[in-house]
Amino acid sequence: MGLMQHCGTIGFDADDTLWHNETIFERVHEQYRALLSNYHNADTVNRTLFATEMRNLELYGYGVKGFTLSAIETAIQLTDGKIPADEIQRLVMLGRDMLAHPVELLDGVAETVAQISGARRLLLLTKGDLRDQTRKVEKSGLAAHFDEVEIVPEKDESTYANLLRRHGVDPADFLMVGNSLKSDIAPVLALGGCGAHVPYPLTWGHEKLDDLPPAPGRFVELGSVRDLPPLLGL
Amino acid sequence: MGLMQHCGTIGFDADDTLWHNETIFERVHEQYRALLSNYHNADTVNRTLFATEMRNLELYGYGVKGFTLSAIETAIQLTDGKIPADEIQRLVMLGRDMLAHPVELLDGVAETVAQISGARRLLLLTKGDLRDQTRKVEKSGLAAHFDEVEIVPEKDESTYANLLRRHGVDPADFLMVGNSLKSDIAPVLALGGCGAHVPYPLTWGHEKLDDLPPAPGRFVELGSVRDLPPLLGL
Incomplete structure (x- = not known):
């Protein structure tokens, strides 16, 4: 814990760390399964949609627009x-609703981010769709607390290495906070940084990870973002 | 011309400045009009699709995925x-073909960028889809010539002001090169920078602009990117 307490730069993931995201996707999945329930059971719909998303990930990247296109493709395939066409139009509208959805901060985020921003350098590091993530940052009311906002196509070890170099941050002085072991924690630990995992009740299949690199004293799991200031000695 | 010659930092737009883009869209538009030709004439298809794109721009931003979703919505509306559904699937596949399209550099770009990169600091400044633009930068073979690559959701005056501040560039020392008067030239001239307009044979309706701010000695129109090194005294 000693190492973490002294980290001068704190990185925050955004979706499902600062604001709700996967719950919005899950509600859309429910409507999607209902739409296709005359054709297939829920398991088949889930499995086929996920397979389409994974197949298209390289081309589409992350985000709502790629999800919507994969949902349309899957619905055509499964039927x-x-x-x-009017049901396909409903899928287009579901995607649009997601993009227009209000940004709902997780419990404790507003106070915690404000408190830490007075004491540490804060980076917001998120992957996904540039337009949509920019919108969410703006609507969140949190932008002023962050020294830098970086939206990247993928959050892997080389991305973090580049971002930290670009911002002149020594990985050993960096703590990343996020809900995804795969995108927020593992690559930062591999670089010699620290990670604070704050699980979200739902995790998208693609973000699941079983094993973390060994990182004694550099990894902690928190029940809430509210546990962060005490961890930093604030 | 004197001012431009001494600019220490040169910004390049990407789509239709470094590589072909609008010609790919135009080929897809042709196939789109053919697909809908049993329902409506070409003018109606063009006009309705453009109106859908403009209505969705705030939500979707720029890029192929948003275009594909707007094309699907328009096709459902116009029919x-x-x-x-199999014709909608054809639209999904047209979008996918665009995302997988090889990156074709414009004539003279490879040599010119290589030549200038030895003598000036080069920035690549493009708007659009993060995943797709990242892919194109990687495939272009030009990445190593650029000191920084910035992909932004919109290229307006405040974007340029932020980017130049972030990279420590004085606008008076900055020359932007691009095919769009609206996105590449006008906002930079307004900030006191220089602009070199290299028109592309096709211009998307949304990028058209009639008037530029007055900028004596800070604006030039070039016939080709090959005219850039002489402009810079190289």
Whole structure:
């Protein structure tokens, strides 16, 4: 814990760390399964949609627009082309609703980020769609607390190495806070940094990870973002 | 011309400045009009699609995925929901082809960028989809010539002001090179910088602009990117 307490730069993930995201996707998944329930059971719909998303990830990247296109493709496939156009239009509208959804901060985020920003340098590091993530940062009311906002196509070890170099941050002086072991914690630990994992009740299949690199004293799991200031000695 | 010659930092737009883009969209538009030709004439298709794109721009931002979603929505609207699902799937595939399209550099770009990069600090400044633009930068073979690559959701005056501040560039020492008067030239001239307009044979309706701010000695129109090294005294 000693190491973490002295980290001068704190990185925050955004989706499901600062604000709700996966719950919005999950509600859309429910409507999607209902729309296709005359054709297939929920398991088949879930499995096929996930497979389409994974196949398209390289081309589409993360975010709502790619999800919507994958959902349309899957619906056509699962109905053997029998889905009527007005139901496809409903999928387009579901995607649009997601993009227009209000930004709902997680409990404790506003106070915690404000408190830490007075004492540490804060970076917001998120992957996904540039337009949508920019919108969410703006609507969150948190932008002024962050020294830098970086939206990147992928959050892996080389991304973090580049970002930290670009901002002149020594990995050993860096603590990353996020809900995804795969995107927020593992790559930072591998670089010699610290990670604070704050699990979200839902995790997208693609973000699941079983093993972390060994990082004695550099990794902690928190029940809430509210546990962060005490961890930093604030 | 004297001012421009001494600019220490040169910004390059990407789509239709470094590599072909609008020609790819135009080929897709042709196939789109053909697909809908049983329902409406080309003018109506063009006009309705453009209106949908403009209405969705705030939510979708720029790029192929948003274009594909707007094309699907427009096709459903223009056929009163009668378009069959397999034709919608064809639109999804057209979008995918655009995302997988090889990056084709404009004539003279490879040599010119290589030549200037030895003598000036080079920034690549592009708007659009993060995943797709990142892919194109990587595939272009030009990345190593640029000191920084910035992909932003919009290229307006405040974006340029922020980017130049972030990279410690005095606007008076900055020359922006691009095909769009609206996104590449006008905002930079307004900040006191220089602009070199290299028109592309096709211009998307949204990028058209009639008037530039007065900028005596700070604006030039070039026939080709090859005219840039002489402009810089190289």
